[in-house]
Amino acid sequence: MSEETAQIVLTVNGEAITRTVAVRQHLVDFLRTELGLTGSHIGCEHGVCGACSVRVDGRVVRGCLMLAAQADGAEVVTIEGLTDTGEIADLQAAFVNRNALQCGFCTPGMLMTAAELLAEKQAKSREEIRTFLSGNYCRCTGFQAIVDAIETTLAKRLEQR
Amino acid sequence: MKAPKFSYVRADSVEQVLELLAEHGEDARILAGGQSLMPTLNMRLSQPRLLIDINRLRELSGIERRGEHVRIGALTRHADVAGSATVARHLPLIAEAMPHVAHVAVRNRGTFGGSIALADPAAEMPACALSLGATLVLRNTAGRREVAATDYFQGLYQTARRPDELLVEALIPVQQPGCVSVFGELAQRHGDFAIAGVAFHLKVDGRAVTDARLVYFGSEDRPTLAQRAGAAIDGCSLDDANAVAAAESALEQDLSPMDSPHASSRMRLHLQRVLTRRALATAAQRARAA
Numbered sequence: 001m002s003e004e005t006a007q008i009v010l011t012v013n014g015e016a017i018t019r020t021v022a023v024r025q026h027l028v029d030f031l032r033t034e035l036g037l038t039g040s041h042i043g044c045e046h047g048v049c050g051a052c053s054v055r056v057d058g059r060v061v062r063g064c065l066m067l068a069a070q071a072d073g074a075e076v077v078t079i080e081g082l083t084d085t086g087e088i089a090d091l092q093a094a095f096v097n098r099n100a101l102q103c104g105f106c107t108p109g110m111l112m113t114a115a116e117l118l119a120e121k122q123a124k125s126r127e128e129i130r131t132f133l134s135g136n137y138c139r140c141t142g143f144q145a146i147v148d149a150i151e152t153t154l155a156k157r158l159e160q161r
Numbered sequence: 162m163k164a165p166k167f168s169y170v171r172a173d174s175v176e177q178v179l180e181l182l183a184e185h186g187e188d189a190r191i192l193a194g195g196q197s198l199m200p201t202l203n204m205r206l207s208q209p210r211l212l213i214d215i216n217r218l219r220e221l222s223g224i225e226r227r228g229e230h231v232r233i234g235a236l237t238r239h240a241d242v243a244g245s246a247t248v249a250r251h252l253p254l255i256a257e258a259m260p261h262v263a264h265v266a267v268r269n270r271g272t273f274g275g276s277i278a279l280a281d282p283a284a285e286m287p288a289c290a291l292s293l294g295a296t297l298v299l300r301n302t303a304g305r306r307e308v309a310a311t312d313y314f315q316g317l318y319q320t321a322r323r324p325d326e327l328l329v330e331a332l333i334p335v336q337q338p339g340c341v342s343v344f345g346e347l348a349q350r351h352g353d354f355a356i357a358g359v360a361f362h363l364k365v366d367g368r369a370v371t372d373a374r375l376v377y378f379g380s381e382d383r384p385t386l387a388q389r390a391g392a393a394i395d396g397c398s399l400d401d402a403n404a405v406a407a408a409e410s411a412l413e414q415d416l417s418p419m420d421s422p423h424a425s426s427r428m429r430l431h432l433q434r435v436l437t438r439r440a441l442a443t444a445a446q447r448a449r450a451a
Contacts, residue, residue: 001166001210023169023212026199045162046200050266059240059269065199066270069169070192070214116265134351135264 008072012037013081021068028052028063030071031078039079039108043137050136053109054078060116079108088115090156094149102140109136114150123158126151164202171214175221178213178327179302185211186324192216193236194271196263197279221274221329224248230296230332235274239263242273251335254293254342254360258285261344264352277313278328280320280383282419283354285346287314288378291386292342292360295333299326307332317382340364341447343440346379347432349423355379356424357432359440365448368398375408375437380418380429387415390437399445408441409434 004023011017012035021030026045031037031054043051045064052063055077082088088111094100101107110133117124117132124132129147138146172178182189190209192198193216201207215221221236224245231251233242242248243259262268262276262285276286277297290297291310299306299322313321322328336342346358358379364372373391378384389411397404418429 003166004168006169006171024164024166024202026164026203029163045203047196047267050264053266060266061270062196062266064203065195065267067169067192067195067199067214069171070195070216072171113265131260131351132265135266 006069006072008069010071010073011075013077013084023067023069025068026064027056027066027068027071027076028054030068031063031076034068037078037080039083041105041108043105048137049106050109050113051106053112053136055082055112055115060112079111082112082115088118091115091118091149091153094153095146098145098149098152100141100145100149101138106136106138106140110138110146114153117150118154118157121158121161124151124154129154162203162205164199165205165208167202167209168211169214170211171217173217175218175300175327175329176302178215178218179300179325181211181213182325182327183302189213191278191327193275193278194238195275196267196271197275197281215327226251226335227332230334233273233331233333235272235278235328235330237273239268239271239273239276240265243268252289252293252333253336254344254362255286255289255333257342257344258289258346258360261285261346261348261352261355261358267352273331274328277331278320278322280314280318281354282317282382282384283356283358283379285344285355285358285360285378288358288360288376288384289344290331290333291384292362292374292376293333293336294362294374295331297321297328298330298332299323300329301325301327305329311386314383319383336362337364339366339451341444341451343443343447345436345440345443347436357418357429357436359433359436360384361440361444363394363399363444363448365399365444368400369396370394370399371396377412377416377433380433381416382419385416387412389414394441399441399448405438405441409437412437 041051043049054063189211192214346355360376362374375387390408393407418426420426
């Protein structure tokens with residue numbers, strides 16, 4: 001069977017992109033290998049670890065559980081784009097302050113997921129924050145500092161409203 | 162790992178999907194949310210020749226009240242079911258179950274119909290569909306047929322859907338006054354596959370239960386309606402400790418829990434009893450509050 005391809009037109013971090021992709025290539029492989037956006041990481045590649053989390057049409061999804069061909073017409077935001085817009089600058093500062101990462105492999109996915117929690121603009125208990133993060137694995141920190149950083153950022157944002 | 166080679170069609174109409182299914186049958190797989198299919202492709206546990214992507218078919222999405230039913234389109238994302246006021250009001254069992262469905266990123270993409278069509282034994286939506294007496298609507302090129310949830314789930318990943326059929330929607334009876342529902346599950350970590358779970362729907366007349374639909378999942382090869390446990394509580398008050406104990410005891414005959422290295426058959430039966438006790442206590446509270 002020959003490699004079937006499809007042309008896709010999409011927006012990645014605000015930039016219009018047209019590419020021809022193998023239909024079996026998943027989105028995060030496309031972002032990393034075709035576009036050089038290596039901030040999204042590939043961990044388990046079967047939807048368990050959350051390291052490949054990206055935002056598609058405004059919602060966080062698993063980059064390994066969606067084909068690049070399915071992103072035709074979509075607006076994709078990766079950790080690079082999210083950083084550039086400054087949307088989570090406060091969260092990123094809190095991660096640094098609180099030492100909420102050690103090896104950093106899970107961090108882009110953690111930030112993508114936490115960004116969605118923060119966007120809900122609703123008070124959350126630590127337990128609720130942990131539940132929200134249940135689809136993102138960290139194998140270094142034990143999550144305590146990650147939850148601290150998100151809790152602090154959320155509290156500050158709710159205070160400023 | 163990377164997915165094997167396959168052909169891919171992004172369908173523009175339901176008719177096109179049905180024609181492709183008629184032509185390719187079991188060689189084709191429907192790609193909806195992909196949250197279960199994509200892992201099996203990446204791990205090369207399945208090698209379909211053709212993926213039929215239905216994500217552009219808006220007619221397959223949406224939630225609306227239709228008389229005494231709520232219609233949930235097969236392509237409706239879990240996140241949209243979770244956020245639906247119609248579901249919260251008329252299908253509280255599903256609303257209560259939804260936070261247990263995987264994780265936020267999976268709920269954003271995974272679909273209601275995909276969960277029903279796959280019939281994973283640990284999945285929440287098949288259990289809710291069975292408990293609530295849902296009707297599942299299938300289409301092929303010859304027409305449309307309705308299958309009761311009772312007949313739909315036939316075994317481990319086995320359903321009444323034929324290879325040329327597409328699940329298009331579920332019709333779920335709205336919860337009536339005087340009814341209570343309770344959902345509960347136990348997993349090793351929030352969002353993981355359930356090792357035991359319950360989806361109860363009970364009709365309560367005054368103080369007595371007049372119809373108990375006690376559905377168990379996670380432990381069995383398919384969502385399972387516990388007839389004997391239901392009969393044990395039928396006609397009794399939810400506060401009747403003897404009736405609750407009899408229901409728990411009867412589970413031994415209703416269930417044949419699966420055995421796995423992380424959860425033995427005996428342990429799963431025990432957990433289902435624990436969940437039963439908790440859920441019936443919650444049901445009693447809800448019946449009093451109603």
